[in-house]
Amino acid sequence: MQSSDPKVKALGQASQVVMVNTSDQDVSATVDGRQVTLRPYEIKWSGRGGA
Numbered sequence: 001m002q003s004s005d006p007k008v009k010a011l012g013q014a015s016q017v018v019m020v021n022t023s024d025q026d027v028s029a030t031v032d033g034r035q036v037t038l039r040p041y042e043i044k045w046s047g048r049g050g051a
Contacts, residue, residue, distance in 0.1 A: 005029035008038060017046045 001012040007023040010031045021027050021038035028037045031046075038044055 001032065003029045003031045008036075012048060014049055015047065017048050019044045019046070 001010040001017065003010045003019070005027055007027050008019055008021055008029040008031060010017060010019045012018075012032060017032050019029075019031050019036060019038060021040060021042045024040045026037060026039055028035065030036075032048060034046070036044065036046070
C-alpha cells in the first residue's frame with residue numbers, strides 16, 4: 001500500500017486500510033486512490049473494496 005506523501009504510512013488488506021500521519025503537521029495525500037487529510041499524528045481507518 002502506497003501513499004503519495006512519505007509522511008503518511010498506510011497498511012491495507014482486502015476490507016480495511018489504516019493510515020498514520022507521522023508528522024506534526026496536517027498532511028493531505030492520496031492513499032488507495034482516495035484523497036485523505038490527516039491531522040498531526042492522526043490514525044485513520046477506512047473501508048476498502050466491495051466486501
